[in-house]
Amino acid sequence: MEPIGVDHVAINVIDVPASIDFYTSVLGLAVRHDRPEFGFAGAWLDAGGQQVHLVEAAMPPSLGQHFSLLVANLDAVIDELREGGVAVTDPFAVGRDRQAFLADPSGNTIELHERGAQG
Numbered sequence: 807m808e809p810i811g812v813d814h815v816a817i818n819v820i821d822v823p824a825s826i827d828f829y830t831s832v833l834g835l836a837v838r839h840d841r842p843e844f845g846f847a848g849a850w851l852d853a854g855g856q857q858v859h860l861v862e863a864a865m866p867p868s869l870g871q872h873f874s875l876l877v878a879n880l881d882a883v884i885d886e887l888r889e890g891g892v893a894v895t896d897p898f899a900v901g902r903d904r905q906a907f908l909a910d911p912s913g914n915t916i917e918l919h920e921r922g923a924q925g
Contacts, residue, residue, distance in 0.1 A: 821862070829851050
């Protein structure tokens with residue numbers, strides 16, 4: 807097997823409409839309109855060419871699972887989110903990169919990741 811990329815991540819959420827609002831209004835993702843009817847509530851979102859699928863289902867225990875959104879200016883993103891009332895951790899370095907974390911309305915952890923100087 808030789809994967810060529812990640813097509814999407816799917817996360818459980820408690821309330822699909824509240825989650826759509828958070829991911830679109832707060833985090834800037836866009837709703838995709840090509841999701842078929844699966845017989846359960848959900849949504850497909852676009853995150854800069856990658857997809858996040860929301861599935862209305864019970865939340866699993868939080869054991870460190872998360873997904874990461876790549877951002878160009880972590881400090882500006884943190885300031886914008888905090889001004890909107892979103893709790894975000896202080897940024898910290900991981901090698902040359904920097905990251906911070908927040909949670910969606912269902913409690914899913916989301917990493918904000920800024921790539922550093924390569925060299």
